Amino acid sequence: MKIIYFLMGILVLVSCMEGPTKNNITWGKVVGSKENSATQIELFAEQFKWTVRYSGNDNTLGEFDYKLTTEINPLAxxxxxxxxxxxxxxxxxxxxxxxxxxxxxxxxxxxxxxxxxxxxxxxxxxxxxxxxxxxxxxxxxxxxxxAALDDFILTDTLVLCIDQEYEFNFRSKDVIHSAYFPHFRAQMNTVPGMITRFKYTPAITTEEMRRKESDAHFEYMLMCNKICGTGHYSMKMIVRVLEKEEYDSWVLSKSANSFEKTVDTMKHQKSTR
The missing domain is CATH 1.20.58 (Methane Monooxygenase Hydroxylase; Chain G, domain 1)
Structure with missing residues (x-):
């Protein structure tokens, strides 16, 4: 009997050692550096809204510095x-x-x-x-x-492509928020002064979910899951997952509103001072 208890103890110890190791590997894949195929997106949190910055054709997000925050350049x-x-x-x-x-x-x-x-x-x-x-x-x-010139910014909807891996980079302007995707079962705190991240690949389009749920008005959602002030309840953004062809057309339609247009505005303002 003592031998059995001894062997059971060893099995429990081994399982405890294996469990965290496997979980850490999985967590490392989720929050680690992006794969070459992962599309970079920045999600910028502030009371009480989300702003999305896409990395453009070069798939590289431009640098930022909080000291550059202005009305025309809110993401600095x-x-x-x-x-x-x-x-x-x-x-x-x-x-x-x-x-x-x-x-x-x-x-x-x-x-x-x-x-x-x-x-x-x-x-x-x-x-x-x-x-x-x-x-x-x-x-x-x-x-x-x-790297910044082809980035483009949206404030109404986060649009994603099915079966495309994304690396979400999170920033916060003011207080701690939490980016919560309830349908994706994913969540990450957004912390002032640092970048947090995770990777995710959407597997079902919005249209497919509407058919599955028998709900013609279904939308994926991004919410804030930290009580961040009086307007916390309203800090939401629609997330829409499209087929690749539709997504590519959508990206092409938005490229005309890249940050280069904002830079042109800055140049014009400079010339008229």
């Missing part, structure tokens, strides 16, 4: 023009350094110490950011700009 994508546009905005834009310096010297604000201190604090912050942007401009290699 990095190009030479984006750096120059951010510098101009922080120096001459609304509530920029020039405007703050004028307020700082005005009699109206000097007679209210708290307001004057608030302006000084904001001015110090903007001047620090200005110095960082100037350093970025000096170090920037414009050869990397090409």
């Amino acid at each position: 994508i990095m190009t030479t023009e984006a750096i120059e546009a951010s510098l101009f905005e922080i120096e001459y834009g609304e509530n920029g350094i020039n405007e703050l310096q004028e307020k700082q010297d005005s009699f109206e604000y000097k007679q209210f110490p708290k307001d004057h201190d608030d302006i000084n604090g904001e001015l110090n912050r903007k001047e620090r950011l200005q110095r960082l942007l100037k350093q970025m401009k000096k170090r920037h290699d414009d050869k990397i700009d090409v």
Whole structure:
């Protein structure tokens, strides 16, 4: 009997050792570096919406830096023009350094110490950011700009191709969110200041699911699964899975709205200053 218990203990120990190893291999495949055939997509989270960035024809997402966040460049994508546009905005834009310096010297604000201190604090912050942007401009290699130019951005629907492997790269602008695909049984936290990722291959198109579910209005969904604020309940995006031919036509139709168009707008704004 002791021998039996001894052998059972060994079997339990071996199974415990095997289990995590197998799980780790599987998890490593899901979150590890992309395969050459995997299409790169970025999912950008902020209160209370999702934004999708596709990697374009080169299947390479352009670089980004949070310091480049502007109204025209909300994902802070990095190009030479984006750096120059951010510098101009922080120096001459609304509530920029020039405007703050004028307020700082005005009699109206000097007679209210708290307001004057608030302006000084904001001015110090903007001047620090200005110095960082100037350093970025000096170090920037414009050869990397090409990776960003063919990226295109959507805010309404995440469109995928059946049987195509995707690497989803997740970023958050503000707080921790969680990208939850209930029908795919997949979820990943989106964390400010870092990139998280996983790979997934859709196996059933939206039309096939509509037939399976006998629901002509069925849609896959992307939701936020972390309570992230008062609008958390509304942080959703439709996910649509298409056949390859239809998907390729869709991608072609969106390529005209690539980030290069945004860069052209930045160039035009620069020329009219």
